[in-house]
Amino acid sequence: MSTRRDFLIKAGVITGGSLLGQGAWSASSAATGTTLVANTLPEPAGLAAGSTPANPTNVVSSNLFDGLITYDEAFRPVPQLATSWIESADRRTITFTLRNDVKWHDGVPFTSADVQYSIMEVSKKVHPIARPTFAQIVAVDTPDPHTVVFRLAQPSPVIWSYLDTSSAFIFPKHLYAGTDPLTNPYNAKPVGTGAFVFKEWNRGNYIRLAKNPDYWDTGKPHVDELIFRIIPDASARSIALQNGNVQYAPLTPVSLVEARRLEQNPDLVIDTKGWRSNAPMFFMDFNLRQKRFQDVRVRQAIAHAINLKQLTKTVFYDFATPATGPVPSYQSRFYTADTPQYPYDPKKAEALLDAAGFPRGADGVRMRFNHLNHTYGEDFQRAGQFIQQQLKRIGVEVTLENYDLPTYLRKIYTDHDFDTMNVFYAAFADPQIGVIRRFWSKNIISGAPWSNGSGYTSPEMDAVVETIQTAQDPEQRTQAIHQLQVLAQRDLPSISLAELKFFRIYSRTLQNVNTTPIGVYASLDSVNLGAPARG
Numbered sequence: 001m002s003t004r005r006d007f008l009i010k011a012g013v014i015t016g017g018s019l020l021g022q023g024a025w026s027a028s029s030a031a032t033g034t035t036l037v038a039n040t041l042p043e044p045a046g047l048a049a050g051s052t053p054a055n056p057t058n059v060v061s062s063n064l065f066d067g068l069i070t071y072d073e074a075f076r077p078v079p080q081l082a083t084s085w086i087e088s089a090d091r092r093t094i095t096f097t098l099r100n101d102v103k104w105h106d107g108v109p110f111t112s113a114d115v116q117y118s119i120m121e122v123s124k125k126v127h128p129i130a131r132p133t134f135a136q137i138v139a140v141d142t143p144d145p146h147t148v149v150f151r152l153a154q155p156s157p158v159i160w161s162y163l164d165t166s167s168a169f170i171f172p173k174h175l176y177a178g179t180d181p182l183t184n185p186y187n188a189k190p191v192g193t194g195a196f197v198f199k200e201w202n203r204g205n206y207i208r209l210a211k212n213p214d215y216w217d218t219g220k221p222h223v224d225e226l227i228f229r230i231i232p233d234a235s236a237r238s239i240a241l242q243n244g245n246v247q248y249a250p251l252t253p254v255s256l257v258e259a260r261r262l263e264q265n266p267d268l269v270i271d272t273k274g275w276r277s278n279a280p281m282f283f284m285d286f287n288l289r290q291k292r293f294q295d296v297r298v299r300q301a302i303a304h305a306i307n308l309k310q311l312t313k314t315v316f317y318d319f320a321t322p323a324t325g326p327v328p329s330y331q332s333r334f335y336t337a338d339t340p341q342y343p344y345d346p347k348k349a350e351a352l353l354d355a356a357g358f359p360r361g362a363d364g365v366r367m368r369f370n371h372l373n374h375t376y377g378e379d380f381q382r383a384g385q386f387i388q389q390q391l392k393r394i395g396v397e398v399t400l401e402n403y404d405l406p407t408y409l410r411k412i413y414t415d416h417d418f419d420t421m422n423v424f425y426a427a428f429a430d431p432q433i434g435v436i437r438r439f440w441s442k443n444i445i446s447g448a449p450w451s452n453g454s455g456y457t458s459p460e461m462d463a464v465v466e467t468i469q470t471a472q473d474p475e476q477r478t479q480a481i482h483q484l485q486v487l488a489q490r491d492l493p494s495i496s497l498a499e500l501k502f503f504r505i506y507s508r509t510l511q512n513v514n515t516t517p518i519g520v521y522a523s524l525d526s527v528n529l530g531a532p533a534r535g
Helices: 003-011 018-022 024-032 055-064 112-126 157-161 234-242 256-262 296-304 308-315 346-355 378-392 405-414 459-470 474-491
Strands: 035-039 069-071 077-079 082-087 093-098 137-144 147-152 196-202 206-211 225-229 268-271 280-286 320-322 367-372 396-401 420-426 494-500 504-507
Touching: 055 196, 055 206, 055 225, 077 082, 093 112, 112 137, 112 147, 234 256, 256 268, 280 296, 296 346, 296 494, 308 320, 308 378, 308 494, 367 378, 367 405, 378 396, 378 420, 459 474, 474 494
Parallel strands: 035 225, 367 396, 367 420
Antiparallel strands: 069 077, 082 093, 093 147, 137 147, 196 206, 206 225, 268 504, 280 420, 280 494, 320 494
């Protein structure tokens, strides 16, 4: 690549600093025609999605790793590392034929042993989403290096919605076996099978990937380098998108007000299609390990004190709708509105706190606790401020705490050092994938992010979750999913606040951007650079 580009990296021009608006990076990429500049936010905690299942990781990881399959516009499976598959008549055996021309980036051949290790030793043991999704997989057989056989205790149709690289993640067994996959050093210097090879992670500045010259899908990728810039400031991200210094930003990169303005920019595309399978749900968790939050009246009071309509309008600028429970309404096959609800009612909230033994003190305060804001941008900080203001009216004093992503994850999922927090989880295409992890006691996994962070345990809920996983009759399964929503709203271990509408922004000069329902999580291997953006 050009000497000028290398100089710009070393000089720090591609950081999130004051030089963003000068067009230096876009000028370099235009000169070579081979560098695609993207953005991820916040900075990832790791770069292997199977160990750090978070959106900032997913958008980088999908370029480094392939999955068994991917999906088309209709969410039908499409071959990737697996060329074909056969499901047995009783639907308890799925046999995959693997490509025989794939190598890990260190030159070691990819084989069925990698799939077996990844599913049985990582996904089913420590992954907060895959663990319940793959509950019916009892064994993965490897009759030869290019054949993998999933053996199921019961048919499990949900598996077919969870086999792409951001879901059924495939690790290189030769680098992970015998280690803790959550702390393995290769999570920060990944060795994958994908279209791009990891080159460099300059913390706080950028992640640099290069074209994989030995990629099995001949002719891809179409660019020589893929740079993910770390730009903490939303205004700076907006400027970088407008002047072409960043050409692709998948993770709702600007404020919602700014997004409405950028919709008028003819050089940019604001797209929600790539988020369709994600179905993000925003909620507030209580740390149920604390005695005060074990009283459901306290949790009900907090719910009654938050005006969800005002939250979605003033915080999310109508890029959201109020939630009625943990399953989003656009999952129409599974959603029910027939659940306990907590309409905005400050007087009822105060009465519940009185009954629970938390009267106002001489200073007017009933209770004090901290609230950890989700780290994925200013919108979640504003949501925390909104909650803080709402609860102050009923005598609850909230201290907001903002951390970087690794600290946030450690405090919640490892140390349990928090009182309350806000976060969104992807509901995905089926509640078994993205919803039940919030409520299943077996998904309380120390150190595993995006799991049952509240510490909620309920034998009744566990029985419903396990019915969802094992029911053979579709109607019985749907009824169990409805019952999950009822129990979640009755017990209220967390408050489902809003159904979010995420978007990505990219240059109109980019060609072949993946617009399938998993587009946000898809590789950029097919993207071509068009005419350079105006500087």
